[in-house]
Amino acid sequence: MKEKEAREIHKVKKLKENRTSTIAVHNIVIAVLAVIWLIPIIWLVCTSFSSYPGMNTSTFFPAEWSTANYAKLFHPDTVAQFPQWFKNTFIIACFTCVISTLFVLMVAYATSMMRFPMRKPLMNMAVILNLFPGMLSMIAIYFTLKFFNLTNSHIGLILVYSASSGLGYLIAKGFFDTVPRALCEAAKLDGCSEAGIFFRIILPVSKPIIVYTVISSFLGPWMDFVFAKMILNAGISEKYTVAVGLYKMLDRSLINNYFTQFCAGGVLVSIPISILFVIMQKFYVEGMTGGAVKG
Amino acid sequence: MPDKTERTSAVEVFKAIGRFFGDFGEAVAHGDLWTRLSLIWMGAGYARRKKYFRAVVMTLFEIFIIWFTIAFGIRYVSKFGTLGTVKPEKVFNMQTMKNEWNDYDNSFQILLFSLFTLVVWLAAAVIWFTNVKKAYALQKLAEEGKHISTFREDVRDYIGKKFHVTLLTLPVLGVVIFTAIPILLLILVAFTNYDQNHMPPTNLFSWVGLQNFISLFGGGSLGASFGYAFVRVLGWTLIWAFFATFTNYFGGILLALYLNSKKTRLPKLWRTLFVVTIAVPQFVSLLLVRNFFSNGGIVNTICARIGLTGLLRSAGLISTSYIPFLSAPGWAHVMIILINIWIGVPYQMLISTGVLMNLPADQLESARMDGASRFQVFRHITMPYLLFVTGPALVTDFVRNINNFNVIYLLTEGAYTTTNQVLANAQAKEVDLLVTWLFRLTQDYYNYKMASAIGIIVFLICAAFTLIAFNRMIRGDREGTYQ
Numbered sequence: 001m002k003e004k005e006a007r008e009i010h011k012v013k014k015l016k017e018n019r020t021s022t023i024a025v026h027n028i029v030i031a032v033l034a035v036i037w038l039i040p041i042i043w044l045v046c047t048s049f050s051s052y053p054g055m056n057t058s059t060f061f062p063a064e065w066s067t068a069n070y071a072k073l074f075h076p077d078t079v080a081q082f083p084q085w086f087k088n089t090f091i092i093a094c095f096t097c098v099i100s101t102l103f104v105l106m107v108a109y110a111t112s113m114m115r116f117p118m119r120k121p122l123m124n125m126a127v128i129l130n131l132f133p134g135m136l137s138m139i140a141i142y143f144t145l146k147f148f149n150l151t152n153s154h155i156g157l158i159l160v161y162s163a164s165s166g167l168g169y170l171i172a173k174g175f176f177d178t179v180p181r182a183l184c185e186a187a188k189l190d191g192c193s194e195a196g197i198f199f200r201i202i203l204p205v206s207k208p209i210i211v212y213t214v215i216s217s218f219l220g221p222w223m224d225f226v227f228a229k230m231i232l233n234a235g236i237s238e239k240y241t242v243a244v245g246l247y248k249m250l251d252r253s254l255i256n257n258y259f260t261q262f263c264a265g266g267v268l269v270s271i272p273i274s275i276l277f278v279i280m281q282k283f284y285v286e287g288m289t290g291g292a293v294k295g
Numbered sequence: 296m297p298d299k300t301e302r303t304s305a306v307e308v309f310k311a312i313g314r315f316f317g318d319f320g321e322a323v324a325h326g327d328l329w330t331r332l333s334l335i336w337m338g339a340g341y342a343r344r345k346k347y348f349r350a351v352v353m354t355l356f357e358i359f360i361i362w363f364t365i366a367f368g369i370r371y372v373s374k375f376g377t378l379g380t381v382k383p384e385k386v387f388n389m390q391t392m393k394n395e396w397n398d399y400d401n402s403f404q405i406l407l408f409s410l411f412t413l414v415v416w417l418a419a420a421v422i423w424f425t426n427v428k429k430a431y432a433l434q435k436l437a438e439e440g441k442h443i444s445t446f447r448e449d450v451r452d453y454i455g456k457k458f459h460v461t462l463l464t465l466p467v468l469g470v471v472i473f474t475a476i477p478i479l480l481l482i483l484v485a486f487t488n489y490d491q492n493h494m495p496p497t498n499l500f501s502w503v504g505l506q507n508f509i510s511l512f513g514g515g516s517l518g519a520s521f522g523y524a525f526v527r528v529l530g531w532t533l534i535w536a537f538f539a540t541f542t543n544y545f546g547g548i549l550l551a552l553y554l555n556s557k558k559t560r561l562p563k564l565w566r567t568l569f570v571v572t573i574a575v576p577q578f579v580s581l582l583l584v585r586n587f588f589s590n591g592g593i594v595n596t597i598c599a600r601i602g603l604t605g606l607l608r609s610a611g612l613i614s615t616s617y618i619p620f621l622s623a624p625g626w627a628h629v630m631i632i633l634i635n636i637w638i639g640v641p642y643q644m645l646i647s648t649g650v651l652m653n654l655p656a657d658q659l660e661s662a663r664m665d666g667a668s669r670f671q672v673f674r675h676i677t678m679p680y681l682l683f684v685t686g687p688a689l690v691t692d693f694v695r696n697i698n699n700f701n702v703i704y705l706l707t708e709g710a711y712t713t714t715n716q717v718l719a720n721a722q723a724k725e726v727d728l729l730v731t732w733l734f735r736l737t738q739d740y741y742n743y744k745m746a747s748a749i750g751i752i753v754f755l756i757c758a759a760f761t762l763i764a765f766n767r768m769i770r771g772d773r774e775g776t777y778q
Contacts, residue, residue, distance in 0.1 A: 026558040033550070034568045037637065041571060043593070044583050055586055057596050103469065106462040114459045121308065122467070129474050131758045133698040135730050136750040139737050140477030140484070147403060163473035166466030193451070194458035225578040226700050226734070233738065243578045250582055252709065259586070266579035274574035281645070 048263035054256040069264035079254060082265055084238050085245040088154065092241065093221040095158045100165030100217035105210070108172035109198050113184065126167055135226065137164075142230055152234040157241075160227050161220055175209040176202060208283045215280040222273055242269050319424050322431030333430040337423065340430020344437060348446050353426060360419045368412035375409040378402040378487065379499045401495045406487070410480055414471070485747035494741065507748040517721075521745060524721035524732075529752075531628070532728045535703075536696040538632045539639070544689060546636055547643020548681060552673070554644070555651055566648070569641040577638065581705035584634055588620040589710060595620070621710050624725040631726065635702050650684050651677075694757045703731045729753050 043060065048069055050062030073082040110116075111123060141160060142151065150156035179202060187197050203210070221228075225243045232244050240248065246265050249258040322330060332339035337357045338350035374380075379400025386397045436443055444452070453461045485507055487493075493500035509515050513522030550569070554562050572580065588594050595617045598604045607613045613623075620630050654677065662672050703726060713724040722740050723732050730753060733746040 023558045023560070026553075026556065027560050030553065030559060030565050034565055037569055037572055037641070040580065040584055040587055040637075041575065043587065044575075044579070055589075055592070057591055057593055060593060060597075103466040107466045110459040110462040116459050117311075119459075121311075122463070126470075129470065129478070131761050132474070132478055132754055133730065133757060135698060135700060135734065136481060136754060137474050137477040139733070139743075139746060139750060140481040141473060142737065143403065143480065143484070143743070144407060144477065147407060159473065163469035166470055167474065193455045195454035195461075198458070198462075223576045223578075225705065230734075230738065243576070247578060247582065247705075250586070250709075255586075263583070266575070266583065270575045270579060273576055274571070277574045278570075 044263050044266055047260055048267045050260045050263075053258065053260055055259040069260045070268070072261055073264055073268065079237060080249060080258060080261055080265075081237055081240075081245070082242075082268075085240050085242045086269075088239065089221055089241040089243075092154055092158055092161070093218050096161040096165075096221050097214055097218040099158070099162035100168075100220075101210070101213050103162070103166040104169050104172050104213050104217070105203075107166045107169040108176050109202060111169065112173045112176035113179075113197070113202065114194065126169075130167055138227060138230060145231065151231050152236060152239060153231075154239070157221075157228060157231050160231060161224070162217075165217065172206075172209050172213055175206060179205060212280060212283040215276050215283070219273065219276055219280065222269065315424065318428050322428050326427075326431045327434055330427065330430045330434050333427050337426050340426070340433055344433045344443050346433075346443070346446065346449075349449070356422070360415075363415065364412075367408070368415070371405050371408040372412050374400060374405045378501050379405050382499060383496055399496065400499060402487075402493070402500045403489070403495045406483060407480065410476060410483065414476060481747050481750055484743055485751050487744055489743040489747075490745070491741040500744075503744075507744050511745070511748055511752070517745075520717055520720035523717050524723035525749075527718060527725065528723050528727050528729055528732050531725065532697055535628075535632070535728065536693050536699075539635050539696040539699065539702075540689065540693045542632060542636050543639035543643045544685075544692070546640040547645075548647045550640055550644040551647035551651055552677070555648065566644075569644060572637065573641050573645075577701045578705060580638065581634075581702060584637070585621060585706050585710055588630060588634075590615075590617045590619060590622055594618075621706060622712070627707065627711055627726050631703065631706055634706060635699075638702065646685065646688075647681065650681060653684075654680055690760055690763060694760050697728070697753070697757060697760075698730050699728065700730050700734065703728050704734065707731075 046061050047056060049065050049067060050056055051064040051066035051068060052062065053069075056062055073080065076083060111119060138160070145151050145156045145160075150159070183201055183205075184197050187201055192200070221241065222243075224241075225247065228241045228244045229247065232239055232241065235248075237245065237248070242265070246262055246269075248254070249262045249265070323334070326333075329339050329343035336354065338352075338354035341347070341350035341353060379402045381397065381400045383399035384397045385394040387393075388395045433443060486502055486504060487500050488503045488506070489500045492498065506515060510517035510521045511525045512518070513525075553559070554565055559565065586592055595604070598618055604613070604616070604618055607618060608616075613619065619626050621627050658676050659672060662676055667675070707724070707726045708731075711724055711726055713719050715725065718724060722736055722742070727735075729749055733749040733753070736742040736746040736749070
């Protein structure tokens with residue numbers, strides 16, 4: 001009897017919840033929130049189509065629309081050399097991507113699949129080193145690179161991004177941990193070497209985590225601001241990455257002539273980054289769950 | 296209280312070190328002539344067992360270390376105590392009849408190369424000890440008449456049993472050179488007076504002991520400015536980290552719950568709209584928002600037009616003709632936290648959505664059946680589950696926010712100027728975090744000594760919070776409530 005009553009109440013509650021008016025209110029609240037979240041982005045896109053070069057302070061939407069800012073980006077002057085910055089960042093990102101992907105996969109395989117005496121101490125050391133915020137070692141690296149005249153060079157920046165990337169091995173290790181051991185044992189019995197297992201068995205089944213590692217290490221240099229700002233601090237425009245270049249466009253002396261170009265540049269870099277970001281998110285989830293299903 | 300597992304691991308480390316030297320002692324005590332000769336000539340043991348390739352490699356290694364020490368290392372390590380005494384000077388050379396630079400010392404070079412030499416020596420010492428042990432192991436194999444591996448087998452080992460050595464050498468080297476040595480260097484610099492008055496090569500710097508830390512805690516000649524700035528900046532760093540972490544965490548969870556509700560139409564579309572903001576790189580979105588809210592920016596224009604600025608002025612909240620969103624203390628602090636909600640909540644929403652998908656559905660259903668209200672379900676089922684799964688991340692987020700350089704720097708650099716003279720003397724601002732302060736000290740003022748000292752303090756704070764998180768995580772694992 002009591003149970004039945006409870007069920008009745010439950011049903012009534014459910015009906016109440018599903019009334020159209022509450023649904024409408026619910027969705028309107030979400031819409032309002034979404035608009036608040038999107039206002040700056042909309043402003044970014046609109047301003048990038050403004051025909052006035054400085055910041056538009058009187059109205060939200062530009063008074064006159066034009067695509068001149070995008071055209072100007074591809075006709076570089078001494079300040080804004082967007083194609084050059086894009087090329088720089090792309091080259092740096094490619095090198096970083098190759099080196100860090102290799103390092104991460106190598107460390108992850110060694111710590112996940114192999115057992116050797118130094119394994120635990122090395123992993124503990126990694127935990128301690130990861131405690132130091134990247135900023136701090138960065139300052140000492142900056143002294144050192146400056147001493148060897150590697151500041152304001154792309155090699156220095158690539159080294160900074162990729163040399164210590166082995167420390168970020170934990171996600172890939174987590175994935176390798178879920179690959180069934182029986183697979184490797186069988187291969188070993190067939191006379192396969194560790195290297196053979198790595199290349200022929202583990203790598204082929206680890207596609208999600210490899211894609212995730214590749215994209216995230218490729219995105220690093222595109223998203224980073226602070227390291228690039230620190231290393232490329234001499235003010236040589238043609239060496240900038242996109243992040244530093246766009247930042248410099250907003251210098252007090254330049255902002256009135258370049259603000260809308262900054263917006264156009266921001267839109268242009270955001271598009272490929274967003275696409276890669278969404279793909280990475282998908283593979284991240286797959287990398288986290290895919291192995292578990294197989295195991 | 297240190298955790299039990301930590302204590303045992305510390306004991307393990309000491310045991311391992313003890314075993315390392317014990318084996319070495321045994322090798323020396325029981326080794327034959329060739330094994331003992333390995334103490335002096337590192338290739339001896341290998342040469343005796345006809346492993347000529349290794350013998351040559353070890354001999355070359357030994358020669359290299361000796362050459363490195365004499366030609367390079369000793370020159371710097373011998374000056375490590377003083378960090379150099381000879382200033383650069385033009386000296387008249389009698390032979391060429393010209394003014395030439397003397398053989399001056401560069402303090403930074405001495406510091407860096409000494410450190411490098413010490414690391415090389417440490418590595419060489421480990422290899423030297425291991426080498427003697429290996430020679431003894433070979434001797435034992437030979438005595439027992441067992442097979443000694445050939446060169447070919449040794450090489451094959453590096454893709455077989457010892458594949459981890461092949462895999463780990465380069466990454467570990469990268470970490471040592473680009474993370475470990477720089478951190479040691481940073482620690483050393485914190486005990487020197489390396490700043491713009493002591494810039495090599497024109498000037499020398501030297502050891503000053505704890506002087507920089509004393510200034511940071513309010514003592515010494517710099518204490519008045521740096522000590523005050525340190526307290527102010529540290530205070531704001533902790534307040535910021537607390538609010539940034541909790542507003543994002545709970546904001547993200549609430550948004551995720553709201554979007555996940557059955558009443559939401561097109562949840563995927565809404566979720567994507569929110570995610571757009573995090574897909575735009577921070578240097579674009581934050582720089583944009585900074586101009587959006589700037590003193591002469593669009594928001595100020597709109598506020599003036601609808602009369603909000605006038606209203607605030609007549610209420611005595613502002614004294615300027617604009618609303619100083621990002622340029623006055625108080626206003627800027629609140630705005631930074633609000634803008635951080637804008638940046639961070641969608642991200643937390645994504646994570647929470649993932650976790651909520653795995654919410655134990657049977658528990659939810661039975662609670663509903665028992666007539667629990669929605670708030671009760673949230674309070675007693677959803678929230679404990681979320682806290683259990685994402686709780687440890689809360690602490691890591693807190694630590695990440697202590698070092699959240701981007702948000703503070705991109706929003707305030709160039710837009711915010713301090714009017715507090717004492718803070719300005721220490722090159723700090725009210726809105727600075729410790730990391731943005733030390734970034735400015737190194738980049739704009741070359742005050743490396745104070746930056747390094749602040750860096751060490753930041754590390755200590757982060758390490759303390761992370762250790763707490765770590766202990767919690769271990770305990771959480773043991774409970775296994777939701778397994």
